Amino acid sequence: MEHLFLALLVIIMISALASGFPVAFALPGSAIISIGLAALTGYLFEGDVSAYFAVDGPKEWLTAGITNFRSNYWDVETDTLIAIPLFIFMGIMLQKSKIAEDLLVTMGQLFGPIPGGLGISVIFVGALLAATTGIVGATVIAMGLISLPTMLNNKYDKSLASGIVCSSGTLGQIIPPSIVLIIIADQLASAADVANTMRQTDYKIVTGEFNMPGEFRVGSTSAGDMFLGALLPGLVLVGLYMLYVLVYARLNPKAAPPVPFKGKFDSKFWTRVVMVIIPPLALIFAVLGSILMGIATVNQAGSIGAIGATMMAGYRLHKGKKDAYYPIIVAIVAIIPIYFLSKNYNLNIKAIETRDFTEILVTAFFTIIFLIGISWSFWRTYKINNVLKEVVTETCVTTSMVFIILLGAAMLTSGFRAFGGEELVRDFLQDLPGGFWTQFIVVMAVIFVLGFFLDFIEIAVVVVPIIAPILLAEPGANVSAIWLGVMIGVNLQTSFLTPPFGFALFYLRGVASKLVSTLNIWKGVVPFIALQLIGLGIVGFYPTLVNYLPARTYLTSKVAPPPINPKLQHCLQEYKFDIYKNDEQKIVAAINGFQELTPSNLPNDKLDIFEEHFDNALGTFTLVAKLQKTEEEYNLFAEDYKDLHFKVRKKEKKIRKLNKKIEKLESEIRNLNSEEASDKNKIELKIENYKLEIDELAKTVPEIWKSKNEEFKIIQKAKNTRTKRYRKNVDEAYDNLDQIVMFIQDHEKLDGLSPQINDLKYSINNKDYESSISIIDDLFEKLGEISGTEEFANKLDDLISIIDSEDVNEEELLIASSDTFSLFNMENSWRKDANKNLLPELMKYNLEIKNNIGLRRQSKLTKEQAKFVARCNSVHRDVSLNF
Template sequence: MELLFLALLFLLMMYALGSGYPVAFALPGAAIVTIILAGLTGTLFEGDSGAYFIQDGPIEWLTAGVTNFRGIYWEVERDTLIAIPLFIFMGIMLQRSKIAEDLLVTMAQLFGAVPGGLGISVVFVGGLLAATTGIVGATVVAMGLISLPAMLRNNYSKPLATGAICASGTLGQIIPPSIVLIILADQLASAADQAATARKALYKQATGQFSMPSEFNIISTSAGDMFLGAFLPGILLVGIYMAYILIAALIRPSLAPAVKYDGKLLERSFLLKVALALVPPLLLIFLVLGSIIAGIATVNQAGAIGAVGALIMAGYKLHEGSRSAFYPSILTIVSLLLIWLFKSNFNLSIKTVTDPSDWFGVFFVTLAVIGLCTGIAWSGWRAFKIENTLREVMSETAKTTSLVFIILLGAAMLTAAFRGFGGEEIVKHFLSGLPGGFWAQFMVVMLVIFLLGFFLDFIEIAVVVVPIVAPILLADPSANITAVWLGVMIGLNIQTSFLTPPFGFALFYLRGVASKAVKTIDMYKGVVPFIGLQLLGLAIVGFNPSLVNYLPTKTFLSSETAPPPKNPRLQLCLENHLFSFYDANKSEYLSQVSLLNNLDYSSLPKTTMAGLQRSLKSAGDIFILIDEIKEAQAEMARASVAYAPIHTEVRSLERTIKQNQEEIKTLKNELRGTDDVSKKTDIKQSISTLETSITEKLALIPNSWQKTNKDFKLITTKLNRARMQFRRQSDQAYSEIRGIVNSINSVSILDEVRQDIVNVKARIGQQSVDEALSEIKAAYSVLTRIPGANNAAKSLSNARRLIDRKDPNLPKAVAFVDETLASINAELTWRGKAKQGPYEKLAAFEAYARSNLGLREQDRLNPEQVDSITSCLAKHRSLALQF
């Protein structure tokens, strides 16, 4: 019966959407009606309102829907959605202030002389508008009103002209900042959490271990990551569209003839016009996306920057032709430059100002802030007074934002109902049962999303389909995809929903502004090649995940909060980087180690010298460990050829058996809760069928599986042990050398502390206990930070404890102070001798080894290492054999 109500849920939803019922009410309405019907039916026929739910009852699942409502609005962590109204405001303001119109006209004049130039300019401007507005309807309508008549006047093919306008108008769905990317990031963040739980359970089931290595965790996403990930695929689509139009124009000039500009392209007035039309939108793109990429601003803050930037641009555009048109924008820019200048040269934190000159900076930066606020307010006042633009933009922003959020809420209720009737489990079982593993599942999901695009809007697809399928795809270790890659792939696929007939919204928008000379069939013909180009772009990104993962990964590794090189997620790529270095520089490295082995270390303490000699031996033996790792990798690769097919087959059987066992458990619970004889018989029959299936599946598992699995685990263990030994030996070898170099470098600081302690000793008994204790504590604090001064610090700590008592024992404390001074003098002696002896060569090797032997011991990666490791991390690596 659950399947019946699941089907009813979808039929009600599709009927409501097909009949033109508002989406915001169709989604939750279908859920509520189905849940109530299932509860009433269960009460009438079974005496239990929850009889036709997989667990719990209608009240619980209605409550779950309400909880999802609250999750969208009240969870502090989910603040990404705040960016939606900000970006919507930015897009509508730029469209209403006719920035888009200027761009289209100017770019058409600039590219017109090129074959297909008008079409190329439409795509170019579509890409720019996508990066500033992100509003598909506004972009298509604007380009339809301005460019379509011009293209038709110049004998452009109607299908090509309409196809170019519709396709370039949809770029706003994938080129950041995009509303769909924000929604996808919000949905995928939750899906990644579910997938992480599922993967841990899968690891425990496969290996029997309770904890999964952290490097196997799901890599989640955020709106900022989605923006970065979608940037290169968006540019790729723009390039593909341009190339198609250019090639079509070269092959068949009649499709898109060149149009010469009547004026001179190099005239000062035209170049100024190009600059005014192109530079402000590009600057806004740079500020919005650049602030996110550089880690200066969050997505929400970047949205605020975009909204304010659009308001300032509207301030001069709406007042165009007046001598004072640029006054507000000039005031704003000058104020920002002054703020940056004063911030760079003065301490502007009022609480910590000590230098009188800093108050000068605070005063003038306050004036600059007032100027900034004045410029923004001035622009806003113009937008408010001229054609009532600001009021209309804010009204439209409120309407669009409300539409998006209400759909999100309705989808939350629909998802709760879908799960209540076991839909999620059905989808999971269906996808996991497909032959071909992850890629078969992925292709089916992509096909379903593509087909849904013929009928549903991108928001419905993002909020209904993604929460169901994303956890399943992300949890699969065989592909180990990142959430940002999955999000961008879905985003590229969803983009086609604006083009695919019969319900492509871009077609509707263009149809509303196109002349009667353009037939609807011309539009359909025109978008077909561009749909094919979008699918080509989807395939390119699918086969090259680095196009998506590279920018988010590089930003992650080069940010202020970048993980240290010891981060588990980085280790395999870090080793690849190091192995490349060692392969290319083996002779130089060994010669450096050999040079150190021949130095005289008699000036060092015996224990330090012994530790250094062990470290040098470890540093020289590093290639032995590298060879062991490579040998184990080769052995694993050879064994994987025969093991992988068996492993895949057995794990698939085991998952099916697990599912059947869970179903039997559920059926047995139902059996205990019913008195209906007929139903009991049906349940027992179902249990018997499942038990038979389990027996058959168990029989399919080869008898040699346990031994085969054990043998492969031994190879895996050997490889992991070799890797751990390599990491440990590298770290220890470098740490010892660095410790000695740092110890010698700290001679001056150690001598200063010694003098301070001598002074403290002279005053013990002549000053108060609190004063002596304070001075000793200060000296102890410095000693603990000096390499190799542990013994001295320990003695001084003993002295401090003897003084910090109710009855201070000053004579014994002085004895410990003397012990501290003796220890410091011994340290200063050997460090001074070593400074004149092997120090120079040791310091040179330490500097050389930072980027290889001691890489894991550094605080962060340098830019060259970031580039190398980013290229490695941006690729997907299968973990199937680890599960």
């Protein structure tokens, strides 16, 4: 019955949207109506308001709705969503200040003389505007008003010109900073958590273990990661557009004729080109570059963009006047000393002891100058044509629309889940043959179709939370959240162009000349839709285009994880095994060479550490050979076993779902009254049918499954055991070396105890046992700060036990004190000698093994290692055999 109300929910929502009812009210309204009807119907016919809910009931749903309202309210303050109004402000400010117009005119003059050059310049400008605005509607309208008439006046084909404007105008959908990427990132962050829970549940059921290894976790994403991930795919699309226009112009010169520049390509022209291009490029670098280099978060980068756009508008609106560039010059002059001072002095006001107070005052002075330059630009945009007021008003309207839709979508999603819609979608997708890629293609097709009717915001906040956890949890493809988000973004961009409902088509139709018919626009976008689908295929086939840049940026940043991080182990192992294969003799020679330098005057416990290090280090290569052999056996077996594993696990999932349904029905029987016998018979019949279905599924499981699965478990266990043994071996080898370094470096601290040791000798010889106990207590306290003194501390403990007894055995005391002082002299002697002679050689030896045997114990990857791991991790790796 709950599925009936689920259908009602969908019908009400579609009807409301089709009738033109505001989206912000259609989404929550359809949820409230359907939930209310379900509760009322349940109360009237079943006496239970929760009767027709698959999950929880109306009260629980209301609680969830309130929680969603609260979470969305607080989410406004997060790094992800706070960037939305900032980037909207930046885009509208650039549009209103006519910087886009200058770009189009100048680029048209530069590229115009070649066939198709004007069209290429429009695409180039569209890409620049996309990287500074991220608002599709504003870009399409602006370019439709400026570039479309120019192309038509220069005898461009109407369809080609329309296609160029629509396609280049929609680049803001995928080229960062993009509003859709911010919203998708916000939704995927939650979806990744849900996907991890789903994986954890499956892992526990299959293996019986409560803790899932970290390497199998689904990585989350952020707006910054999405921006980095979308950068290369966006450039791929730009390249495809330009290549198409260039080739088309060559094949059909009349469709895109060259536009000769009537002026001269002299120094004045090139100066103008530089002055027009450099500011937008500088703004793009300031926004995206600050994120790429880890200088700023996404919302901080949004602030940079908003201020930068205002300063650009300040001089553009004052164009032709002598003081046009004064505000930006003031700001630049102020920011140079601020940068210099921040790099060379401690300007942290809270750091009272180390701060440079004079430099702080100087920096404050230049900061005030910088703020004057910014304020001057804002004042100009306010006074000239009331631009600032218009920008702020439009920003408020657009931002309010986005956040109201977010709130409404949260309520709709809760209602969808309340009626079991999420489980229904999950079951449908998981029952599809072909695994992840069939699910993915179906989902992308649905999003593509939905894009005909819904705006990207509705799709991002309604569809993504439902389908993303299912796709991310699938271990067969093990895709990253960043890749999935970019693929959805490119897909949504395609839907912007698709007739008859593509939003970009409506935007252009609204501003295009009457000479351009709707059919011209539709025909013009068809090739570009094909190009976008090709781009979608390229990004899907080469996930490295998306995953590499975020991974590399993260692994080379200040907050990069240490090499021991579980998510890095697969690729690090591949990296190290290549080194072992190529440099084994060199590493073994370094180990043997250092072994010959082992001091002869070592205490037994230190000798054990040295010997353990050499045994582990030299034993690495034998363990690697055994592990590689086991991995080969595992891979060979997995090739034949994988299909069987996938098919049976799928059937086992179905059986588990049917068992859950049986448990739910049995619970309903227990709650029935004795008068409801007919209802009991119906439920029992359902249970019987489910049991028959389970039996049928069980019969389809191949007879060889158990034996093959047991054989696989043995091979998998052997592989995991040898992997753990190898990792433990190299870790212990390097830990031992670290211990040795610490022992040697603490020699001065140990030598500093010599006066107290002499005092202890004197007091024992003079039978001043009270002073001896006091000295030993003091020694105990200091030994805690010196590494490798456990054996000496034990000797002191034995000594104090003898001294502290009522009847001191002097002969025993003499032997114990002699052993204690001999051990101290031995420790002190070998450490002094090692500091002088062994430590320099040890440092050279460390350089030979730190990036192979000791790599997991380093604090951070080198740049070369980070590049390798980023490239390796950029490819999706199947982990389904672990589930």
